[in-house]
Amino acid sequence: MNAVQPQTAAPSGTALRMQGISKRFGPVQALCDVSFAARAGTVHALVGENGAGKSTLMKILAGVYQPDAGSVEIQGRPQTLANPAQAIEAGVSMIYQELDLAEQLTVAENIFLGAEPQGPLPWTVSHHQMAIQTRDLARQYDFDLDPATRVEDLSTGDCQIVEILKALRRNASIIVMDEPTSSLSERETVRLFEVVRQLREKGLAIIYISHRLEEIIELADEVSVLRDGQLVHSEPMAQLDIPQIVHHMVGRELNDYFPARSVEVGPTLVEVSDLSSEAGIDNVGFDVRRGEIVGMAGLVGAGRTEVARAIFGVDKKTSGRVILNGRELNIDSPSDAIASGIALLTEDRKRTGLCLELPCSYNITLPNLEQIGMGSLIKPTQEVRIAKEAGERIAVKWANPEAPTDSLSGGNQQKLLVARWLLANSTFMIFDEPTRGIDVGAKAEVYGLLNTLAQQGKAILFISSELPELFGVADRILVMRRGKLVGNLVTKETTPEQVMHLAAVEEN
Ligand SMILES: Nc1ncnc2c1ncn2[C@@H]1O[C@H](COP(=O)(O)OP(=O)(O)OP(=O)(O)O)[C@@H](O)[C@H]1O
Ligand SMILES: [Mg+2]
Numbered sequence: 102m103n104a105v106q107p108q109t110a111a112p113s114g115t116a117l118r119m120q121g122i123s124k125r126f127g128p129v130q131a132l133c134d135v136s137f138a139a140r141a142g143t144v145h146a147l148v149g150e151n152g153a154g155k156s157t158l159m160k161i162l163a164g165v166y167q168p169d170a171g172s173v174e175i176q177g178r179p180q181t182l183a184n185p186a187q188a189i190e191a192g193v194s195m196i197y198q199e200l201d202l203a204e205q206l207t208v209a210e211n212i213f214l215g216a217e218p219q220g221p222l223p224w225t226v227s228h229h230q231m232a233i234q235t236r237d238l239a240r241q242y243d244f245d246l247d248p249a250t251r252v253e254d255l256s257t258g259d260c261q262i263v264e265i266l267k268a269l270r271r272n273a274s275i276i277v278m279d280e281p282t283s284s285l286s287e288r289e290t291v292r293l294f295e296v297v298r299q300l301r302e303k304g305l306a307i308i309y310i311s312h313r314l315e316e317i318i319e320l321a322d323e324v325s326v327l328r329d330g331q332l333v334h335s336e337p338m339a340q341l342d343i344p345q346i347v348h349h350m351v352g353r354e355l356n357d358y359f360p361a362r363s364v365e366v367g368p369t370l371v372e373v374s375d376l377s378s379e380a381g382i383d384n385v386g387f388d389v390r391r392g393e394i395v396g397m398a399g400l401v402g403a404g405r406t407e408v409a410r411a412i413f414g415v416d417k418k419t420s421g422r423v424i425l426n427g428r429e430l431n432i433d434s435p436s437d438a439i440a441s442g443i444a445l446l447t448e449d450r451k452r453t454g455l456c457l458e459l460p461c462s463y464n465i466t467l468p469n470l471e472q473i474g475m476g477s478l479i480k481p482t483q484e485v486r487i488a489k490e491a492g493e494r495i496a497v498k499w500a501n502p503e504a505p506t507d508s509l510s511g512g513n514q515q516k517l518l519v520a521r522w523l524l525a526n527s528t529f530m531i532f533d534e535p536t537r538g539i540d541v542g543a544k545a546e547v548y549g550l551l552n553t554l555a556q557q558g559k560a561i562l563f564i565s566s567e568l569p570e571l572f573g574v575a576d577r578i579l580v581m582r583r584g585k586l587v588g589n590l591v592t593k594e595t596t597p598e599q600v601m602h603l604a605a606v607e608e609n
Contacts, residue, residue, distance in 0.1 A: 114177070116141040116306035117162070117275055122171030124157055126508060128500045131157045133330045135171070139275065139306045139323070144297060146317040146338070147310045149327035149350055150540040151512025152498035155310050158327070159277045162308075163195040164188035176274065194268030195277045200260045202252045209235040209248035212267045238266050242299060258289030265296060276300060277308045280511070282316060283538050286401035287605075294320060312512070312540055313567075314343045326350055351542045358545050359573035360552040366576065367391030370560040371529050376421030378411040380404075383584045385421075389529070389560040394551055396575030396592070397564040399604050404584040405564045409531045413438045413445040425529055444527035446518055446535050455506055455514060462488035462502040465520045491520040495546050512539040519547060530554060531562045536570060548574050568597045580604050 117139040124132040132154045139145040160166045164182035182188045209231040218230040235248035282290045326334040326349040334349040371389040382404045410416040414432040465488040488502045497516045536544045580588030580603040588603040
């Protein structure tokens with residue numbers, strides 16, 4: 102008898118080899134002579150600070166951008182990836198941060214888009230065949246998806262599964278996931294990880310981009326680090342830990358990740374009581390004192406954002422009072438809220454935050470002109486200078502403040518929103534997931550910023566899905582579950598387990 106085959110399929114050959122890739126956008130050298138390879142049957146994490154070039158490299162692989170120099174080989178064969186169709190043909194599927202499914206179509210129609218099985222007559226489509234094949238495909242991965250559901254009725258997590266099935270239907274050998282978990286719930290994340298492992302077992306190469314380094318530790322076989330458009334490191338995960346990865350990413354040690362809190366907490370500044378809204382929050386009450394950072398934890402859908410929206414006058418309140426500085430506020434719209442001294446930094450930069458086609462400087466100053474006392478008299482040069490200063494305080498990476506906002510990397514767009522509120526003269530500041538999608542260095546700066554704002558005597562409500570940062574920054578942690586406030590804990594006297602328990606466990 103021959104030797105027994107090893108149980109786990111050894112990762113076979115190189116699935117992807119990108120060599121000497123360079124790409125310039127106007128004055129910005131996004132990628133400089135990058136060589137990157139990924140093996141079949143592995144998860145290869147691609148990490149780096151905001152603007153390091155991760156998405157650009159992957160968009161070149163996906164045929165969205167053309168490199169200025171360099172070559173791409175897939176399964177040993179040289180490729181010209183002149184457009185997305187050619188990349189798909191070559192076996193590359195990209196799952197974007199912003200999913201791009203046809204919302205009006207069903208699950209099956211999306212999966213077979215452009216390759217519909219023919220029906221009994223020429224020019225007809227067999228919906229029956231599509232449904233059967235979709236179900237078969239889903240079953241292989243233990244997904245419970247009805248092929249006839251419209252995509253617009255699915256959760257983000259399920260949409261992602263549809264994207265993955267679509268990739269599999271196209272026989273992808275390389276799947277790229279760009280920050281796939283940034284808007285998933287805990288449970289959906291666990292499911293996604295299982296899928297990624299299954300894909301790896303089937304011999305696919307998975308390229309996985311994330312700013313959550315704990316995920317990288319859990320999933321990746323290999324890690325490559327981009328810094329300022331250059332590939333600075335590539336190593337098996339087993340030989341690395343988080344501090345080492347961070348070191349490669351930022352080029353220095355990052356010791357004071359969470360700022361030392363030395364703020365004198367003052368008298369109560371904000372009192373929210375009996376707050377209910379049409380969006381489903383139910384009788385929420387809490388207070389925030391001057392100089393205090395109050396965190397808010399909860400699972401996706403627990404109603405944290407809705408609390409912020411009710412306070413800020415976006416959602417209609419059905420009951421409740423908000424008292425600021427001893428005065429009861431009468432807020433019916435965001436402009437009332439802003440005029441009363443409340444700021445809300447929203448989590449969704451695309452939908453509620455930024456005008457992508459306008460220059461960065463506009464997005465920093467425009468919504469604030471009155472609050473920063475400039476009215477309509479502002480000179481463009483002054484505006485750019487003010488925006489530049491605010492942007493530099495949190496290290497926004499841009500060609501210049503007048504560059505169009507959509508030329509910035511995702512994380513740098515997020516920073517613009519933070520810069521905007523640096524200028525606003527508010528006393529109660531609500532931050533809803535301010536660090537989503539931004540890199541470790543910028544996260545540290547946001548934490549430092551929260552701390553500084555608290556030191557200036559502001560009251561801060563900090564909504565986050567990442568417990569480590571709540572524990573690192575907040576004085577108290579509120580816990581939401583199903584629209585209700587179920588915990589109000591002093592950070593020093595509680596544990597992440599306790600918070601998770603309150604957030605997840607159902608009564609009775
Ligand atoms: N279409 C574009 N036009 C101009 N500049 C661009 C364009 N796309 C990217 N850039 C610039 O190229 C650089 C790399 O951006 P990229 O989106 O690849 O970064 P990233 O590593 O994905 O960052 P993040 O973690 O924030 O998503 C950035 O400086 C960005 O501003
Ligand atoms: Mg990106």
